[in-house]
Amino acid sequence: MAVQTVATSTDSTVDLGPAAALSCRECGHRVPLGPVFACEECFGPLEIAYDFSAYDSEELRRRIEAGPANIWRYAPLLPVPADVADKPNINPGWTKLVKADNLARELGVTGGLYVKDDSGNPTHSFKDRVVAQALEAARAFGFTTLSCSSTGNLAGAVGAAAARAGFRSCVFIPHDLEQGKVVMAAVYGGELVGIEGNYDDVNRFCSELIGDPAGEGWGFVNVNLRPYYAEGSKTLAYEICEQLGWRLPDQLVVPIASGSQLTKIDKGLQELIKLGLVEDKPYKIFGAQAEGCSPVSTAFKAGHDVVRPQKPNTIAKSLAIGNPADGPYVLDIARRTGGAVEDVTDAEIVDAIKLLARTEGIFAETAGGVTVGVTRKLIKEGVLDPAKTTVVLNTGDGLKTLDAVAGTGLTATIRPTLDSFREAGLA
Amino acid sequence: MAVQTVATSTDSTVDLGPAAALSCRECGHRVPLGPVFACEECFGPLEIAYDFSAYDSEELRRRIEAGPANIWRYAPLLPVPADVADKPNINPGWTKLVKADNLARELGVTGGLYVKDDSGNPTHSFKDRVVAQALEAARAFGFTTLSCSSTGNLAGAVGAAAARAGFRSCVFIPHDLEQGKVVMAAVYGGELVGIEGNYDDVNRFCSELIGDPAGEGWGFVNVNLRPYYAEGSKTLAYEICEQLGWRLPDQLVVPIASGSQLTKIDKGLQELIKLGLVEDKPYKIFGAQAEGCSPVSTAFKAGHDVVRPQKPNTIAKSLAIGNPADGPYVLDIARRTGGAVEDVTDAEIVDAIKLLARTEGIFAETAGGVTVGVTRKLIKEGVLDPAKTTVVLNTGDGLKTLDAVAGTGLTATIRPTLDSFREAGLA
Incomplete structure (x- = not known):
């Protein structure tokens, strides 16, 4: 993993609600909230550390129950600003x-x-939950492009979320993906870039892009925004x-x-x-x-x-x-x-x-x-x-x-007559 | 339309909530609730007549707002029993x-x-709303098979609703429908019958079946259950x-x-x-x-x-x-x-x-x-x-x-290198 991926600066103006810092899952080292995902000490994965100390359980429960019928009812427990429900997003969650x-x-x-x-x-798919968190982090860090590599659900989730939120999106896929999956990713109108290579090549390229000036302003939902994304x-x-x-x-x-x-x-x-x-x-x-x-x-x-x-x-x-x-x-x-x-x-x-x-x-x-x-x-x-x-x-x-x-099919084929219906034993 | 489709009997034991009778949209003739859809007087379409006289608007609004996050919050205004939300169904509605x-x-x-x-x-699709009403009518009339003719959304809605409610389902489609649509209809495990003929032949056959003893116990959601179905x-x-x-x-x-x-x-x-x-x-x-x-x-x-x-x-x-x-x-x-x-x-x-x-x-x-x-x-x-x-x-x-x-596709194709990315003008 390139060193550009670790924390290098502090930004105290970032408002991501109860998210207080990033903390290394391996060594516990803490760094300020930022678009980073690997510990500068041990290269372990960073995850969100929260400050929930002010919450009273009964009051919190009432607040959640009075919230919207989507994931933002849990905003007090997520790395998002308190007014997240008022921002344009596709409001996933609260599924059956x-x-x-x-x-x-x-x-x-x-x-x-x-x-x-x-x-x-x-x-x-559940990807809408995680992309919604990454989107809020992208807003907080001033990113203007939402990106990912994907061969399926994630591409659609990023495309849709970016469209609604007014972000540019750029999704990278292997160039020879099946046409149906290409359509599902392309319909949201963002950039959809085919990479001449397999999925590993796509991922390797994305890692390179994040570490390069060309990738400035780009939020890769499951790479440099991964600590936020994962919380969804x-x-x-x-x-x-x-x-x-x-x-x-x-x-x-x-x-x-x-x-x-x-x-x-x-x-x-x-x-x-x-x-x-x-x-x-x-x-x-x-x-x-x-x-x-x-x-x-x-x-x-x-x-x-x-x-x-x-x-x-x-x-x-x-x-x-x-x-x-x-x-x-x-x-x-x-x-x-x-x-x-x-x-x-x-x-x-x-x-x-x-x-x-x-x-x-x-x-x-x-x-x-x-x-x-x-x-x-x-x-x-x-x-x-x-x-x-x-x-x-x-x-x-x-x-x-x-x-x-695809093997699922007709249980019977008949002529359009009652006799044929009876012969098939369907009555 | 065959005469078997008009009302011939009264069943005072049917509990479909506020639904009081069937009423002809053309001549106003009323008949008791039953699996019929055409007026015996003028062959006009029958629709549900309600008794809403007991409702107080403030109380009704509170009752609706306290209801479940699906169509059954409106049970007081639909042809369904008051306890409909407790019965097994796929609970459509309350969409965004x-x-x-x-x-x-x-x-x-x-x-x-x-x-x-x-x-x-x-x-x-919205078909889940209408099929859910037809299902309750089918329960009320003692039907055991839920059926329809369809080439698309309705087939899936009927298959899913019947599966969850424990009904047999039998969906009729033209025998040469595209494989993808066959799969979407077949996956719920009910009978899926291909009719050798076009969609008109399928519909003609279904009308015959409803008028025949072979169709006894069959609820065709948008034919003999149509007055209920449509209310969805x-x-x-x-x-x-x-x-x-x-x-x-x-x-x-x-x-x-x-x-x-x-x-x-x-x-x-x-x-x-x-x-x-x-x-x-x-x-x-x-x-x-x-x-x-x-x-x-x-x-x-x-x-x-x-x-x-x-x-x-x-x-x-x-x-x-x-x-x-x-x-x-x-x-x-x-x-x-x-x-x-x-x-x-x-x-x-x-x-x-x-x-x-x-x-x-x-x-x-x-x-x-x-x-x-x-x-x-x-x-x-x-x-x-x-x-x-x-x-x-x-x-x-x-x-x-x-x-x-299907014409939607890749906006660019590049090699997995930063140079190729820059050349494509994507930065």
Whole structure:
């Protein structure tokens, strides 16, 4: 990582609400809020340190409940200015927590099964939550271009958020991406740049650009704005607990790509406990991967602390990160909470997408097939307790990964006559 | 229409909340609530007659505001039982009303421009609203199969609603529909029957089935359950007014397929006025069609009361009904309120989809391109007043009509080097 990425200056005029500083997750070194993501001492990842000391729990709960029906109800707990809800953005969050009684019956869950359905976000994936935080950081740091590398959900989330907020956007993708994905990213009218190379080449180029004067004024949502961006996943934890009536679930099943989402969900739950918004009781976090990209699951099962990179080969492309940055933290959280990390095959992913659709009417992206499939597997293995309250995350929309269920089709073909209808046994 | 479709029996045990009877829109003849849709006297369309006499406006408003964040907050105004929110359904509605300041600037609207974005519904179109009403009627009448003919949004809405509610579903489509649309309909696991024939053949077959013993226990959402189904569109009117702070907008731009949605939005606004939930003041309703299927627009411009059928030929397939059942009512409402009906070309539809995406980050289905395009055209023509509060409907999601914007693509292609980046003028 280039040295230009570490903190070099102080800017006391930055107003990002309760965010007080950036703090290194490894060594605890603190630096002022800025567009940096790696510790100048140990190169560990920086994350947001908050000052929540002034909050009274009852007053905070009332303030949240009186807030808007989107993530900004949690503005007091996020790195955003207090008036964030008044600024133009696409207002993600407050998606449905669906009580999945039909699915529970199929899986034998008796303690209450819920699907947190993030396909209800504006661009139909959880990425809207994280991009919304990055956008506020970009405003605070005076950036004028919002950027990312992506092959899927993130491109749309950045394009839409930038359009609405009046930012220029520039999204980098491999030049030979499928036409459907290009359209989903291009429709918002920002720059969409094809890089002659593979996804690794795209990422390498973006890192270079950040360290170069040519990248001045550019906020890469998941690179130089990553500490802010990542905090958006905390809102999943907040919403789940509030929607359960300010209760912690006993068990959560969370997909793993970089591992950041799972890590931040744990952080969000810990904050709610410390703030007195939920009772302090144990919960277990389970990580879900596709077998074709299962570096964290492999490490978990082998009892390792280190995650060995893999070359992804799975239909769950939104989870296909072979070298997950937060992998070691995920292992730590799964072990500390008494959870686990498990993986499912592509065939199991497809089965699980169909299972969720036919039981609850929710059409999930492949990542949702991964979490539902892993839930089923963990129950069979006796690892996940079916008598406990369980929340499964669906982080994206099936319309974006239609190919995964392309084998689904007509159950019958008939002539337009009642005789033909009767012959087909449909009456 | 076969005579089996008219009322033949009374069932006093049906509890559909404030729905008191079915009433003929043409002759006013009343029949008891039942799975019928045509008047036995004059074959006019039946619609729901309510008993709202017990409501106090202040109390009703408080009750609505305390209700769930979906259409069931309006249960007191819909043909559904009072406990509808506790029954398994996909809980559509309470979608975002987006203040579209960027789009307003582009269009020169100064009086406040809003997009009611129904792509936020569970299956990403407004059809979830109407199917949810049909489902409750199906429950009340003891039906066990939910059915429809469809080539698009309705199929998914019926499949999802039936899956979650534990109904069998059976959706009829032309056997040669595009694979993507087949997948979207098939994933919910119900029967998906291909009919060897075109969409007219499918509809003809469905009408036969309803009149046959083989169709017993079948609720066709937009045929024998149509009076209930259609009421779902009223919720768009309720939400728009409540989200504006219990105010009527001055102008609404609504897409026209069968014309039912526009008709029921007007009905909903009239109810809010009569119930004292909004001030009684004039509003104008504008209808929007694609030029390639513009029977109502053509009749409006010619000053006719009768709508002459057209053979549809447009990319706006969700609006491509050449013989719209409610066309005459739409003409009446547009003229009575001082509105208009206008149409736009396919090229204008595509332009408008892109305009909405790049200004507000909303990726609309072709139907949304039609309403935005018509809004722009009506302003240019001096018909729609830019100084008035205007609400434009987007009734579906761009992910379902990707082909419409397939021409959208990369803005640049570069090698993964900073030199190549600079040469492309992207810095």
